[in-house]
Amino acid sequence: MKKYVVAIVGATGAVGTQMLACLEEQQFPVGALKLLASPRSAGKVVSTPWGEVTVETAAPEAFDGVDIVLGAAEDDVAKALYPEAVRRGAVVVDNSHAFRLDEDVPLVIPEINAADALQHKGIIANPNCATIIGLVPTWPLHQLAGVKRMIVSTYQAASGAGVPGMRELEEQIGCMGRGEEIPAPAAFAAQLASNLIPQIGGEKYQGFTSEEMKMQNEGRKIMHLPDLRVNCTCVRVPVLRSHSESVTLEFERDITLEQAREALASAPGVKLVDDLAAESAHDRWPMPLDTTDQDLIWVGRVRRDISNPDALRGITFWCCGDQIRKGAATNAVQIAKLLCE
Amino acid sequence: MKKYVVAIVGATGAVGTQMLACLEEQQFPVGALKLLASPRSAGKVVSTPWGEVTVETAAPEAFDGVDIVLGAAEDDVAKALYPEAVRRGAVVVDNSHAFRLDEDVPLVIPEINAADALQHKGIIANPNCATIIGLVPTWPLHQLAGVKRMIVSTYQAASGAGVPGMRELEEQIGCMGRGEEIPAPAAFAAQLASNLIPQIGGEKYQGFTSEEMKMQNEGRKIMHLPDLRVNCTCVRVPVLRSHSESVTLEFERDITLEQAREALASAPGVKLVDDLAAESAHDRWPMPLDTTDQDLIWVGRVRRDISNPDALRGITFWCCGDQIRKGAATNAVQIAKLLCE
Numbered sequence A, B: 001m002k003k004y005v006v007a008i009v010g011a012t013g014a015v016g017t018q019m020l021a022c023l024e025e026q027q028f029p030v031g032a033l034k035l036l037a038s039p040r041s042a043g044k045v046v047s048t049p050w051g052e053v054t055v056e057t058a059a060p061e062a063f064d065g066v067d068i069v070l071g072a073a074e075d076d077v078a079k080a081l082y083p084e085a086v087r088r089g090a091v092v093v094d095n096s097h098a099f100r101l102d103e104d105v106p107l108v109i110p111e112i113n114a115a116d117a118l119q120h121k122g123i124i125a126n127p128n129c130a131t132i133i134g135l136v137p138t139w140p141l142h143q144l145a146g147v148k149r150m151i152v153s154t155y156q157a158a159s160g161a162g163v164p165g166m167r168e169l170e171e172q173i174g175c176m177g178r179g180e181e182i183p184a185p186a187a188f189a190a191q192l193a194s195n196l197i198p199q200i201g202g203e204k205y206q207g208f209t210s211e212e213m214k215m216q217n218e219g220r221k222i223m224h225l226p227d228l229r230v231n232c233t234c235v236r237v238p239v240l241r242s243h244s245e246s247v248t249l250e251f252e253r254d255i256t257l258e259q260a261r262e263a264l265a266s267a268p269g270v271k272l273v274d275d276l277a278a279e280s281a282h283d284r285w286p287m288p289l290d291t292t293d294q295d296l297i298w299v300g301r302v303r304r305d306i307s308n309p310d311a312l313r314g315i316t317f318w319c320c321g322d323q324i325r326k327g328a329a330t331n332a333v334q335i336a337k338l339l340c341e
Helices: A014-025 A075-087 A110-117 A129-145 A158-178 A210-223 A257-266 A325-340 B014-025 B075-087 B110-117 B129-145 B158-178 B210-223 B257-266 B325-340
Strands: A004-009 A030-037 A045-048 A051-054 A068-071 A091-094 A123-125 A147-155 A203-205 A229-233 A242-251 A270-272 A297-304 A314-322 B004-009 B030-037 B045-048 B051-054 B068-071 B091-094 B123-125 B147-155 B203-205 B229-233 B242-251 B270-272 B297-304 B314-322
Touching (some): A004 A014, A014 A030, A014 A068, A014 A325, A030 A045, A068 A075, A110 A129, A110 A210, A129 A147, A129 A257, A129 A270, A129 A297, A147 B147, A158 B158, A257 A270, B014 B030, B014 B045, B014 B068, B014 B158, B014 B325, B030 B045, B030 B051, B068 B075, B068 B325, B091 B325, B110 B325, B129 B147, B129 B297, B147 B210, B203 B210, B210 B229, B257 B297
Parallel strands (some): A068 A091, A270 A297, B068 B091, B091 B123, B147 B229
Antiparallel strands (some): A045 A051, A242 A314, A297 A314, B045 B051
């Protein structure tokens, strides 16, 4: 079996670290591994399943001889470096927002549009975390009845702001627990512990934020639905690393609740947890604590949208997924695996 | 000015304690005050603006001579006791769910249907907290354009489960802060700290919970809109005492964003906080920490519902309000004041 030289960019961050773990878990055929990061992290030695690896500065020449790049860096780094990696013959799976809506760049959730990945011209984009977590369970329902409208309210974890976001929330909880004053926030615009912050990303379109518009704009591209309409409200909640979403869908065609449940129960990447009568709370509905550090999107509270005047064309559900894994690293490694098949 | 003999039932709970404070703040003409509770709390002495009051057991004869009862007890206590209070000549403003949908019982949010209160036959019901917080800002928009459909996702605080709920969340945060193991949950079905619990109330109708159906059933009664359609998803979040809601409305008639903003800015009980460009996060949007321990419903993120195919008939917003105050005690004392006017 062919083995690949793999480089992770942003290797020391929350997503980069998880990408490394996912390579092993998904038994990716790694021949050699390069860990790239900012000069601040260069020189650090990381113990990996492929031996001890010294972190190098992410620079164009670092991509010489690399087959596959997993990008977990910010937009500006992505824009500066990945075309250089492609020029040197690498294929880049990029988790940043830099190239997601570029016409030449496939935007891929393997459970939905794996074939798109093979049309790449060197760069494949990994979608936004909230988009992945919302679309994985929407897709099997769309295949049944054609989704035309989504109304989504998110409950997004601190990990969306990386390690600094998680540390800030943990520090604030620590202060509350010890009865100490909470320091001024830095990773977030306001205190997150025991609070909610109803803005993620800057203002983008008609009062919607960049994060909110991703669900529509990335969703249209991934599902090949140029007319999909999405109203999304993104809210940061004091949860460590699983995003949750309350999703209401409107369909072109009728869909029964039984059809919806069956489709979700058998959909790849989805775990249906939907039994209000279950003895244990963990079997009743998805919760962020239960979906942390695993790869499936858990879906529950599946029911008719009783507000939809078209009684058979609305479905509402609740879903949770690990933001660092399926929302980022797992999906990226899944895409990379498509390239090896 | 006439003064009233007022009794608070459930006087030692979170809502009852707040009712006592609200009586003073709203300068309610209290002639004498009775504090009633379960036998467990009887005998306790509470210092009030009207002198020291010894808590008495809530029993029928305790209502002799009482003009106005503020009820902050559970449904079963309400059903057993309030008809006895009415028989003795009192008017009861009840915060429980027991009588809310009874035909003979007005269900009142003073900003919306104050006149209904005067049609009472002894009992007036105070709506559910999430209903109040969602409807206060919906009402001025309804007056402009006729609301016909609401899609709501809630972010509900621990205080909805009373003092035990708040204590449990605080204890869990304390354990996390000190690095201790979190004890098994009791007030909630699962750990709430750093988690979300997507069920409030028991299963009621087609997979919706009792809490979720209140927004529709109470909303129809309060706004006199028997055909209003509501799809509500209620979620408990690790926040102490302010509920937040992501609300999407569909209207019968066109409504411009400017009309909506103006109506919200001037609506009684509402504070519009909606400026993504504001220097301080506290001026950008409502957050539960900022809306705690005050009486207004703060509204922000007001924007068009870009998913609505009728471009001028959808509005989306975010609102927060103190669950114990306007969600319960403040609203009840406001109703009681209507009776004095």
